[in-house]
Amino acid sequence: MPIIGDWLRQQSGPARTSGQLPVGSMASGMSVTLPYVAVRGAQPGRTLWLHGQVHGDEINGMVAALRFARSLDPATLRGNVVVTPTGNPQALDARRKRNPYDELDLDQTYPGNAGGLVSERLAHALMAEIRGVADVLINLHTMNPLFDARPYTVYKVHPDSRVTEADVLAAMAPFHPHVACQQDVGGKGELPGNIAGALDYQCLAAGICAFMLELGSGSRFEADNIDVAETGFHTLAVQMGMLDATPARPARPAATSLRRVRRRGWITADEGGLFLPAARAGDLVPEGASIGDTLKLDASLTPVKPLSRDGVLIGLRSDPVVHTGERLAFVAWEWDTVSVP
Numbered sequence: 382m383p384i385i386g387d388w389l390r391q392q393s394g395p396a397r398t399s400g401q402l403p404v405g406s407m408a409s410g411m412s413v414t415l416p417y418v419a420v421r422g423a424q425p426g427r428t429l430w431l432h433g434q435v436h437g438d439e440i441n442g443m444v445a446a447l448r449f450a451r452s453l454d455p456a457t458l459r460g461n462v463v464v465t466p467t468g469n470p471q472a473l474d475a476r477r478k479r480n481p482y483d484e485l486d487l488d489q490t491y492p493g494n495a496g497g498l499v500s501e502r503l504a505h506a507l508m509a510e511i512r513g514v515a516d517v518l519i520n521l522h523t524m525n526p527l528f529d530a531r532p533y534t535v536y537k538v539h540p541d542s543r544v545t546e547a548d549v550l551a552a553m554a555p556f557h558p559h560v561a562c563q564q565d566v567g568g569k570g571e572l573p574g575n576i577a578g579a580l581d582y583q584c585l586a587a588g589i590c591a592f593m594l595e596l597g598s599g600s601r602f603e604a605d606n607i608d609v610a611e612t613g614f615h616t617l618a619v620q621m622g623m624l625d626a627t628p629a630r631p632a633r634p635a636a637t638s639l640r641r642v643r644r645r646g647w648i649t650a651d652e653g654g655l656f657l658p659a660a661r662a663g664d665l666v667p668e669g670a671s672i673g674d675t676l677k678l679d680a681s682l683t684p685v686k687p688l689s690r691d692g693v694l695i696g697l698r699s700d701p702v703v704h705t706g707e708r709l710a711f712v713a714w715e716w717d718t719v720s721v722p
């Protein structure tokens with residue numbers, strides 16, 4: 382029985398609530414729950430759902446979503462805003478990406494399983510609340526703490542969804558992502574694992590417009606990246622007819638075109654040492670240039686192999702300590718420019 386949707390559908394006026402969705406319990410008896418905040422507007426309208434994290438060490442999105450919820454006045458809202466700050470409370474408490482009790486990647490686990498491992502149960506509990514309630518869902522992420530990145534988006538195209546790519550591009554435009562990466566679900570992707578188990582993909586399957594917003598680095602408070610998200614949530618809510626832009630809170634115009642990336646991949650280290658980057662996250666590095674050098678402990682310096690084609694640095698390693706095979710940069714290799722409808 383969905384808890385949040387039932388509360389939103391009560392026609393008892395503008396209000397705000399918060400609570401915990403029950404999932405299970407620990408050996409000690411401590412409850413395993415999913416916290417939520419819901420804001421019900423004075424008039425009916427659409428429902429914007431902000432999911433703060435699926436990975437437990439990714440913090441900027443939680444902060445942005447919670448601050449946006451605090452900024453809302455239910456009396457001037459049309460429709461509803463729901464924030465689920467974490468989908469992975471045990472990973473959050475442990476300051477790590479994956480749930481320590483089953484080591485699953487939660488964002489490869491949706492729509493979950495009510496009788497499965499704890500990550501699958503957490504996924505199921507969340508999907509049961511979202512389905513039939515959310516109109517637009519933002520799946521908030523960051524890169525891991527070893528990397529810098531400028532805010533960007535990742536999205537999928539679901540062949541059977543009523544949500545089109547144009548719908549998703551329009552929902553991403555308020556965030557001015559420096560790249561909008563279209564992720565291939567079926568083929569050999571840039572990451573191992575079950576990409577179809579991502580929350581945003583399962584939302585598309587359920588007819589909900591959804592994408593991933595990537596907000597910089599994990600395990601940190603990054604004020605600029607949080608501000609991009611908060612401003613974007615406001616602009617998106619105005620775009621969805623849920624809020625009015627006011628002189629005190631104008632809407633930043635959404636992007637009118639996006640750099641759509643269709644192929645990306647990792648550059649990994651050939652040899653260990655200290656990686657000294659020669660560029661910054663977000664830069665376009667031309668064919669033939671190197672992204673930096675490896676300084677070895679015998680004081681020798683080796684350039685990282687030059688790029689065989691132009692690349693845009695989506696994420697760049699900021700922790701210099703690298704071993705052979707470790708990731709140095711996440712790079713966009715093919716892109717075009719699409720106008721946003």
Ligand SMILES: [Zn+2]
Pocket residue numbers: 435436439521522523
């Ligand atoms: Zn993540």
